[in-house]
Amino acid sequence: MTIQQIQQHINDKANDARQLINLIADYLQANPPSPGGLGYLSATVTLTDAQIKTLPTTPVILIVAPGIGKVISPFFYTIYSKCSAGAYTNIDAAGFMEIDTDGGFLSLVAIDDVGSGVSTLSNLLTGGDRILNLLSQDVDFIQGIGVVANNQPASNFNNKAIRLNVNNGGSGNFTGGNAANTLKVTVNYVIVDL
Numbered sequence: 001m002t003i004q005q006i007q008q009h010i011n012d013k014a015n016d017a018r019q020l021i022n023l024i025a026d027y028l029q030a031n032p033p034s035p036g037g038l039g040y041l042s043a044t045v046t047l048t049d050a051q052i053k054t055l056p057t058t059p060v061i062l063i064v065a066p067g068i069g070k071v072i073s074p075f076f077y078t079i080y081s082k083c084s085a086g087a088y089t090n091i092d093a094a095g096f097m098e099i100d101t102d103g104g105f106l107s108l109v110a111i112d113d114v115g116s117g118v119s120t121l122s123n124l125l126t127g128g129d130r131i132l133n134l135l136s137q138d139v140d141f142i143q144g145i146g147v148v149a150n151n152q153p154a155s156n157f158n159n160k161a162i163r164l165n166v167n168n169g170g171s172g173n174f175t176g177g178n179a180a181n182t183l184k185v186t187v188n189y190v191i192v193d194l
Contacts, residue, residue, distance in 0.1 A: 024076060024135065039190055047164075047183040052088065052125070053175065055097070056168035062099065063162040066191050071157045074099070074189040077134040079124065086178030087126035092169030097121050099134075099187070101160035121166075125174065158194060162187060 043063045051060055063072050077099055124130055164185055168174070 024133070040188060041190065042186060042188050043162075044184065044186040045164075047185070049177045049179050049181045052181060052183050053177055054173050055164065055166040056095070056171070056173050059163040059165040061161050061163050062185055062187050063189065065159045065161045068159045069194045070159060071154070071192045071194060072160070072162050072189050073157075073192050074162060074187050075135070076188040077132075078184075078186045079132040079134070080184040080186075081124045081127075081130045081132070082184070083125055083130075083177070083181045084128040085180035087176055088174040088181075089126075089176035090168070090171055090174050091122050091125060092171040094169035095121055095167060095171065097124070097164070097166045099162060099185075100165050101157055101162060154194060162189070 045060060045062050047055075047060055051058075063074075066072055124132060
């Protein structure tokens, strides 16, 4: 198999994943889960320009820790970036954004600038108004390999808050932006007793 064939296979799989994500997003938009109804919960946090700029040094809590013996199990994320008022700068080429705990990685794919095929951190923070839908937890995307199982120790998630975190490759906080910019993150999840 040639490199071009491998790249095409990866692109085809990424397109399949995007189509599935869009179908789930459409379903959830038409049939939003109700807290207490089926046990599905939803949390939305809207970050200000100041919070976006400091994400590389100050993660933002999206869901507080649920208590000992409980795990937050996110299944779907929507990130809406409203940055058309001013693009962010000082985004390191090796930088990435992820939704995690202080012990484990949760998002389907790190939002980075190394060609994951889903989105890039630069596009999210400099491309005007953007929306990104992500599945979670059951799979991870590894560049060059594709979707693989996510299997981590329970201690990474037991009584852990869910946060939005950015590693800016050692370049520090973002600059630029505009006071009118926001980053809205919605997490759909359930709480599981261990």
